[in-house]
Amino acid sequence: MILYGSTFSPFVRKAVAVAGEKGIGLEVKAVGIGDPDPAFREASPFGKMPALADGDYRLADSSAIVHYWEAKFPEPALIPADPEARGRVVWFDEFADTLLVGCAGKMFFNRVVAPRFLKRDGDLALADAAERDELPPLLDYLERVIPEGGWLVGDGLTLADVAVASPLVNLGHAGVEIDPARYPRVTDFAERMHARPSFAPTIARERGFLAR
Incomplete structure (x- = not known):
């Protein structure tokens, strides 16, 4: 495959x-x-x-x-069968793929992709504006809905957690530091997710490439 x-x-x-x-x-x-x-x-x-x-x-x-x-491959299930839980998982997947990726993408593209991969200047003013104006409401929302030490939907890992955790990696690549004092749950969630074997090797390779 x-x-x-x-x-x-x-x-x-x-x-x-x-x-x-x-x-x-x-x-x-x-x-x-x-x-x-x-x-x-x-x-x-x-x-x-x-x-x-x-x-x-x-x-x-x-x-x-x-x-x-x-x-x-239904096991382990990452999309719940329960209608309400499934709806929440689909919502977080959509939230991540549109709102969070859209915001993070402005920073990542203009600070990393344009200069490193396309060999041209990025729009740093656009990236800075996204970090200043667009990102805080998204992180405020996540801070409200992430249970302390828990998962976004139900009592186990779902697609919701994976989808939200992925663009948070791009924020780090773009030099964004999430304030653990203001966003303790978001910070803990990101650390737990990014340490999982499904994420950690990929993130390490990406960081190694960008450090060259």
Whole structure:
């Protein structure tokens, strides 16, 4: 089973972490956005990542891939069967993929991707504005809803936790330090999630690359 993409993308990192939690054997083939690689474009016609090749089956989009895996590999379950719990998990996945990634992306792209990968200046004013104005309300929300020492939905790990934890990595790559005094639950949640075997090796590789 091949996953196309770069784990610097929070969407690809989310999929890799889900595969790790489920024990799914996965080969990650590095491609960039819009990469012309024919096998990648067969799975992702519009060049978005991640994309999946599972035998003859092709699929793009991290949430679609995760739901496919949940049906194919139901244990351990990361999407609850209970209607209310499932609704909450889908909400947090959407929150992470849109609001949190959208905000973090302005910092990560302009402070890291543009200068390091595209060899051009990023819009640092846009990145600073996102950190100053957009990020605090998102972290305030998470601080309210994360149970102390617990999980976002129910009493065990779900897709909600993985989805929210992934873009928090990009904040760190972009030089954002979450204040543990103001956001103790967010800080503890991020530390617990990022230390899991499904996240830790990926994060270490990314940090090592950026430190070069």
